[in-house]
Amino acid sequence: MSNHSAEPSVVRAEDVRVDLGTGPILRGIDLQVPRGQALALLGANGSGKTTLVKALIGLTPLASGRVELFGTDVSARRSVPWPRIGYVPQRVSSSPSMSATAEEVVASGLLTNRRLRPGPGSRRQVRDALAEMGLAERARDSVHLFSGGQQQRVLIARALIRQPDLLVIDEPLSGIDQASKTALAASLRRLHRAGTTIIVVLHELAELRPLIGRAVTLAQGQVVQDGPPPVHQPAEPGHHHPDALPGTVFNGYPVHGPGGRR
Numbered sequence: 004m005s006n007h008s009a010e011p012s013v014v015r016a017e018d019v020r021v022d023l024g025t026g027p028i029l030r031g032i033d034l035q036v037p038r039g040q041a042l043a044l045l046g047a048n049g050s051g052k053t054t055l056v057k058a059l060i061g062l063t064p065l066a067s068g069r070v071e072l073f074g075t076d077v078s079a080r081r082s083v084p085w086p087r088i089g090y091v092p093q094r095v096s097s098s099p100s101m102s103a104t105a106e107e108v109v110a111s112g113l114l115t116n117r118r119l120r121p122g123p124g125s126r127r128q129v130r131d132a133l134a135e136m137g138l139a140e141r142a143r144d145s146v147h148l149f150s151g152g153q154q155q156r157v158l159i160a161r162a163l164i165r166q167p168d169l170l171v172i173d174e175p176l177s178g179i180d181q182a183s184k185t186a187l188a189a190s191l192r193r194l195h196r197a198g199t200t201i202i203v204v205l206h207e208l209a210e211l212r213p214l215i216g217r218a219v220t221l222a223q224g225q226v227v228q229d230g231p232p233p234v235h236q237p238a239e240p241g242h243h244h245p246d247a248l249p250g251t252v253f254n255g256y257p258v259h260g261p262g263g264r265r
């Protein structure tokens with residue numbers, strides 16, 4: 004990985020631990036994300052992906068450790084640079100057992116609007132953001148009429164409206180229609196080319212594979228793999244591909260195939 008020592012990393016997490024409920028959810032997380040990187044956070048259900056992205060942007064308190072955003076310590080959660088962050092929480096309907104709370108959805112709007120009063124150019128910005136997500140024609144329609152994928156794109160447009168330096172998206176591909184997946188992948192590629200740092204929580208790389216430069220895999224609250232995106236990935240996280248060669252790694256897990264097989 005190249006060393007961007009001239010400027011602070013967009014994200015720098017050191018030995019992060021998060022405790023929720025009865026025990027540790029994340030342990031010993033070290034993560035540096037340089038400017039302009041498109042990073043996928045992979046891992047099985049419950050491995051801690053959502054908790055990690057929320058900890059990185061100050062929405063979940065740390066039990067110990069430290070997080071810096073753009074060189075500023077945000078561990079105390081008082082100095083999170085909201086205007087530079089676009090956050091799109093996990094869709095409620097994509098995960099009924101671990102749905103985003105109303106607070107989280109509201110927080111995502113706060114991150115977007117806290118320092119911005121709608122000004123003379125705001126309508127244009129809204130239209131531009133919706134157009135970016137392929138929804139220019141739907142600007143005046145009520146979102147409860149939208150498909151899940153369209154609603155997801157509206158949320159992303161809300162995160163994009165002020166052109167954040169860091170975009171954090173939780174499971175954008177889950178349960179959305181193919182047109183929305185394609186539109187989303189194209190939009191994220193454009194943002195990446197424009198220099199936006201992107202952290203995206205995914206079950207599988209799928210349509211976003213061409214975008215992703217680095218994949219970090221979590222298992223049971225710890226980083227178990229960090230590097231270029233895996234070449235092959237099983238459809239079901241945590242399941243080994245039947246053609247896996249011994250000693251290879253799929254989705255972050257070493258594959259121990261049968262002895263003499265090549």
Ligand SMILES: Nc1ncnc2c1ncn2[C@@H]1O[C@H](COP(=O)(O)OP(=O)(O)OP(=O)(O)O)[C@@H](O)[C@H]1O
Pocket residue numbers: 023024025028046047048049050051052053054055098101
């Ligand atoms: N507020 C909470 N209180 C107690 N436990 C929690 C809380 N939030 C998450 N957890 C637990 O922390 C673990 C990690 O959850 P998290 O949502 O971060 O995982 P994930 O990798 O994003 O999973 P998924 O892919 O299902 O969204 C799970 O065991 C979950 O039950």
